[in-house]
Amino acid sequence: MSCTLGTRGRSEIREVWATEKLDWLPQRQIWKKLHSLICVKVQKKSQEKNSCEIRYFISSLPANAERLAKEVRNQWSIENKLRWQLDVNFREDLSRVRKGNGAENLSIVRWATLNLLQKWIIMA
Template structure:
């Protein structure tokens, strides 16, 4: 995590930018290990544990909202035959 952000190209275009965070996730499935890195820019200056919680909580909210939408609209069971059907369904 970095709190010195002045070096970042066009950092002045993000008002309130104070933190650059890199989160590294490591997981092993069936003996195969993969590492994923995600970068975030943020306005709060917080300890690493708090930034991890904020990143996870953000996706929790996003996923929860989409899950409700999927279930309510029945998107998982929808069979779209027309070329523009998927686009039309996503507009709902």
């Protein structure tokens, strides 16, 4: 499956492959509901630079490249929204904590706080 996206002078080409043929994968027994393996290739082009990324995912869903492409995109969308929340609400990008475990500890506290706030808002 392949699609081309373009916004603000940038273009992005995504190619997605999925397979259920996992006999070659020694770790397949570790994941009880493993059903498919997904490969996503993303090529981004802009006036400033070009890049190519390849990502691999495991899934409990059947190997339907079109459906899995949407699921992967949705998951990244959720992750990006969470990162945006952390940056805007907690100003995570401005943090200057760098020594020891401080940065990791603060990150855990921020994530936990954000999760609690989201659950509290849903319950209210």
